[in-house]
Amino acid sequence: MKKVVVIGNGMVGYKFCEKFAASEKFGEYKLTVFGEEPRRAYDRVHLSEFYAGKTAEDLSMSSVSWYEENNIDLHTSEMITEINREDKTVANHRGDTYSYDYLVLATGSSAFVPPIPGVEKEGVFVYRTIEDLEAIESYAKKLKAEGKTQAAVLGGGLLGLEAANAVKELGLDAHVVEFAPRLMPRQLDQGGSDMLQAKIESLGLSVHLSKQTDFIQGGHAIEGLQYVDNTELKVDMLVISAGIRPRDEVAKECGLEAGLRGGIIVDHKMKTSDDYIYAIGEVALYNNMIYGLVAPGYDMAEIAMSQITGNSDNTMVEHIDMSTQLKLIGTEVASFGDALSDGDDTDAIVYENKRNGIYKRINVSKDGTKLLGGILIGDSSDYNALFQIYNTAMKLPENPEDLILGNRGGDSGSLLGDVMDLPDDAQICSCESISKGTICGVIQEGTCDNLGDVITCTKAGTGCGGCKPMVKDLVDATLKSLGKEVKDTICEHFEYNRQELFDIVKLKGYRKFDEVIDHHGKGDGCETCKPLIASIMASIYADTANEEAPIQDSNDRFLANIQRNGTYSVVPRIPGGEITPEKLIVLGQVGKKYDLYTKITGGQRVDFFGARLDQLPKIWKDLIDHGFESGHAYGKSLRTVKSCVGSTWCRYGMDESVSFAIELEERYKGLRSPHKLKGGVSGCIRECAEARCKDFGVIAVEGGWNLYVCGNGGANPKHAELLAEQIDNETVIKYLDRFLMFYIRTAAPLQRTAKWLDTLEGGIEYLKEVVINDKLGLAEGLEEEMSKLVNTFQCEWTQAIQDKEIMKRFNHFVNTDEPDDNLVFVPLRNQKMPEHWK
């Protein structure tokens, strides 16, 4: 068995082990790893999350047992101080020696500390390891106790801004001090830097540019920074994050060739000047450059592993891409390709929107055919598409500005046009390095014929998941090109889409899942088709979720939302958010009696957390005895109709928004739909109820109500669109009945109204035709169906606690009355929460 010794257990060193352990030849090698830090490799990229509550264990790249399971010897807190190339051995600080067949240097880098007089003073730190962060944290505590809060971060690059965010998280006033005239000088131009500066200043950080520090003021401890221009900044702490220095001491000492400014020289095989020694990550000097990003470091790990295991064809690409997309202090920042190009052969196109804090720049070749690079600040949603266009040298549209301004002709198609136009080697999933050719290939050669299989087979989309929409488009387009039908069937058990199943169930009058699957499907059903058919039957027959419990989605089956530790939350209905002091006291008493974590929701009601399954009926009995009923917070059904206080109290109110919100909530409560539904009613255009980000929103105006539909918050916020203007209460209800029923009948499973409207051919104009002008002649039927549902409402919790059979569902065990003994709660701000996930 060949011995491989790895010096360094950072992110890249760990990745090397991970890739090695996954290789076919792993059995022929024995890995020994030395790390000088006391901990196993951890995620340094997200170091500032340490202050946001993450523990060192959360940041760890692997479990304790991973190395053991893979038979890798890990020596932490052990520093290698000597390499003997002749004997092929290494020695640690205690003098123990270990022999190797191959040696891998993954020693990384340390923080670069500029030679400024006074850096040795108390209160000056670097930002690199968890130990650094712990030292910064305890010093910050000490300062705050003395009433001191000013802290500077030296360095306005990527790492410096991360450090500034960390300092801010500690509750200090953070000052970013940068030598260059702009932030992130290697990635951003002046305009991009200005926008980023404005954004982070609005969050309370200060930025000081073009400042060169002459010396650090103070006696024993730091008191301020003295700049060379004779100005100063009084601070109580300084965190230096001004760049990195490769950790090349031990390698240099044994005579490996190094660069003038540090770093061990490697070739395209990641091999150093010694045939048996490789260097990867931030200690490796490749093409005369040190690469301070993880992605190239991971690629280097892969190359070194391939070379050692005999796959000598796998070598590093000539040009390493340094494009990045990240979130810095809450601001989206992306930079790709030649972002700063100002040459004669380039035209820059810039879009700047100070109102929204957005800056976009693309550099286009003079002849307008190629995208050379660009910068995105404040909105980097187009990064993936732009990066593809740049990276694959795709031909640009006639007006390249469309790439950042959108096609202003009204057709809002994808930036890329047709995904099939991408070249085969275009990288689609950058986490797993999967190309378009690989994805289309597995379909063309018949290995896969649907999205799920493609993902399992290629691993595309299993990392961050950002590329999934593009993978889906590619799969659909490839299937189509092969003449295979792409049908939106709901799952393997039914060859129908939701709308077709809705019509089948309604026409045949089915009341049981078994009837539907026996006549129209195959197999035993699954977690997709069962709740879907339950929802359809509820929408048609006004069933509660107590009908055929085992086919209800888990939350509906137990009439509560399952939470992180398997306990549940309880939300009684508070229509329109209006509640008497007496009822509010009841809620307080219930929360106290059952020791529940209590929080106000975004929908103007009260949420209780931490209820065990067996406690649910007791809690609900208490609530129902005091006049509450189910809030359906667990269902794909109406949640709340949020209201502002309206003309009842508000001096600006145009109408009684609370009264109308209560009326609407009472009308549609319990209504089962393809996805959850939320409503809002505002008493004037100031819109305090935020009605336009709801599935339906009503706003009082001169002469009546404006009715908006198909908005939502969530991952893709969308404002609701105007359906009708200046209409009275009855007309609002008439249109809403028709709109909601039309949505319930025709939407896809788990499709919110906004997405549904997107897929509706003709969009809002078509919807107006159907709802207002009754173009399809459906209006009467839709209203009738809705009135049936409205008139047969039952509170399913009242139903549940009165029925012994239903109550059996809420025992944790069927053979004993004991509760689940596996639950662990920890204290949190005078309440409790579940123990953290490991």
Place this chain on the structure above:
Amino acid sequence: MEEILEIYKTTTIEDVNVWFEAATVSDFPKNGGACIKYKGKQIAVFNFERKNTWYACQNVCPHKMEMVLSRGMIGDQNGIPKVACPMHKKTFSLENGENLNGDLAPIATYPVKIEDNIVYVGFSE
């Protein structure tokens, strides 16, 4: 956390030396599951009434170590009986415990027999 998993070991019908009398057939929902307790173990038991078959497995989901599988929805994937965890919809074969939509460790499964309307779960001790 790992020690929770250690007490659950797949048991085949040949290994069984204890048939634990868990409950009656009617204590379990048709085409659904419920949880039983046996000597500190939580075992999920599922009644596939459509096929007149019963399955049992550990109640703890190996993804986040919560005692929830008995509350999951059952069904089949290409004929393989499965349960979907109510937390994140991880699905497991009830025949061999394999994670059908990911790379999680398999869950332990146990044999079930029905005699005179009584549900027995088999353990090896």
